[in-house]
Amino acid sequence: xxxxxxxxxxxxxxxxxxxxxxxxxxxxxxxxxxxxxxxxxxxxxxxxxxxxxxxxxxxxxxxxxxxxxxxxxxxxxxxxxxxxxxxxxxxxxxxxxxxxxxxxxxxxxxxxxxxxxxxxxxxxxxxxxxxxxxxxxxxxxxxxxxxxxxxxxxxxxxxxxxxxxxxxxxxxxxxxxxxxxxxxxxxxxxxxxxxxxxxxxxxxxxxxxxxxxxxxxxxxxxxxxxxxxxxxxxxxxxxxxxxxxxxxxxxxxxxxxxxxxxxxxxxxxxxxxxxxxxxxxxxxxxxxxxxxxxxx
Numbered sequence: 001x002x003x004x005x006x007x008x009x010x011x012x013x014x015x016x017x018x019x020x021x022x023x024x025x026x027x028x029x030x031x032x033x034x035x036x037x038x039x040x041x042x043x044x045x046x047x048x049x050x051x052x053x054x055x056x057x058x059x060x061x062x063x064x065x066x067x068x069x070x071x072x073x074x075x076x077x078x079x080x081x082x083x084x085x086x087x088x089x090x091x092x093x094x095x096x097x098x099x100x101x102x103x104x105x106x107x108x109x110x111x112x113x114x115x116x117x118x119x120x121x122x123x124x125x126x127x128x129x130x131x132x133x134x135x136x137x138x139x140x141x142x143x144x145x146x147x148x149x150x151x152x153x154x155x156x157x158x159x160x161x162x163x164x165x166x167x168x169x170x171x172x173x174x175x176x177x178x179x180x181x182x183x184x185x186x187x188x189x190x191x192x193x194x195x196x197x198x199x200x201x202x203x204x205x206x207x208x209x210x211x212x213x214x215x216x217x218x219x220x221x222x223x224x225x226x227x228x229x230x231x232x233x234x235x236x237x238x239x240x241x242x243x244x245x246x247x248x249x250x251x252x253x254x255x256x257x258x259x260x261x262x263x264x265x266x267x268x269x270x271x272x273x274x275x276x277x278x279x280x281x282x283x284x285x286x287x288x289x290x291x292x293x294x295x296x
Contacts, residue, residue, distance in 0.1 A: 004068035004148075005060040016222040019089070020050040024251050025278050026085035026098055026294075032271040033288035034102035037110060040261040042082035044186050044219070044246040045153065049086040051225045052151065052182075061091035064118035068148050071121045071137055075130025076155040076184065077111040078263070084108050087119040095295075099288035128163030130154070131181060135171045138179035138239075149178045149233075157189035160198045165210070172211035175237035180229070181212075183241060184219070186248040190262045207241040219244030251278050 010016075023046045031037035053059070057070040074083045081101065088095045093107075100106035107117045111125035121137070124130040134152035141148055158164060171179055183203060191197050200206075208214040213235045217224040225244070232240035248262070249255025252274040266274055268286060275283035281296045 002060065002063050002066065005058040005063075005066055005070070007056055007058050007070075008054060010055040010226055013222045016047070016050045016055060019054050020046040020222070021251065021278055022089065023049060023082060023085045025275060025280050026089070027081045028252070028266065028271055028274045028278065029286075029288055029293060030081050030084070030098050030101040030108075031265045032268075032286060033099055035265050036263075037081060037102055037265055038078045038263045039081070039252075039266065040188070040248040040255055040259070040263075041076065041079040041155070041184065041186075042085075043252060043255060044248045044250045045079060045082045045184055046250065047220045047222055048153070048182060048184075048225060048244055048246075049082050051222050051229070053086040053090045055222075055226060056229050057151065058148065059090070059119075061118070064092060067144075068146055070148050071134075071150045073122050073130045073134040073137070073150070073152040074112055074124055075134070075152050076127065076158050077124030077130065079153075079155075079184075080108075080110070080112050083112060083120070084117075087117070090119075092119040093117065096291050098294060127155075127158040128161035131158075131164050132167045134181075135167050135174075135176060135179055135239075138171070138176045139174055142176070142178060147178075149180065151180050151182065153182050153184060155184045155189075156187065156194050156200055156203060157197075159183070159200050159203055160194070168207065168210040168212065171239040176239045177235050177237040179239040180232045181239070181241045183243045184246055185243050186246045188248045188257070188259050188262065190259060192259050204241075204243045207243075211238065213238045213240045214243065215240070216243040216245065219246035220250060253277060 138150040255261040
């Protein structure tokens, strides 16, 4: 077996911002090609995934199931377009395979499917389940004497469920200092503002009340995310929650701060406009089967 994976090392903030923008363009092309999916949430998570996969997590795409790898569970599984893009750009599978998103027989289904795609640690989509399994993974890693870490991405809408709060109590009780949750706190869910659907209040204060180490950061600031992740590494036996203030649809003017594109694919005209706003070099080319659109 190869040596334990190591984090790639933090590139310059400007490079992480460039990577995040590349991931956003992938999301638009994937969801447009499929004619369905969830673009809003993934666009808001692009900076976080750029930092995790290209600066923070200890991974080896050549040996994706190494027992000492860091693990990430995307608990809000409907945002999987950003996970697939990050895995492909990190080298876990060919980038051109992103064109098969949500198509029949594809490994890139509308929610992550464990066992079919390297880098997918759990089948997720039933809200509340992913964070609980992530805690179980963290406990197993500690009992096995491994130093690897477990990350889970959750959302403010998911925090309306009861199961995350059972996990919140048990993770503190079990001293899971190797567990870090990252909250996509954008205030929007499929039916509208979370404050109107079911107001979750001050989520940072609630997680802190359970005994977690809590930080609140700008989820679109790679430098702030890197500092928060560094602080989480030094927490010993306290699990960490990083509350990331994000904007749904980030980077695309007509998708920002609205639930309209929570689960709707852009039209041809909308996709061209979105790609143009994201700086795509060939926004008029919407042919996902053309390898050039993934190489640019």
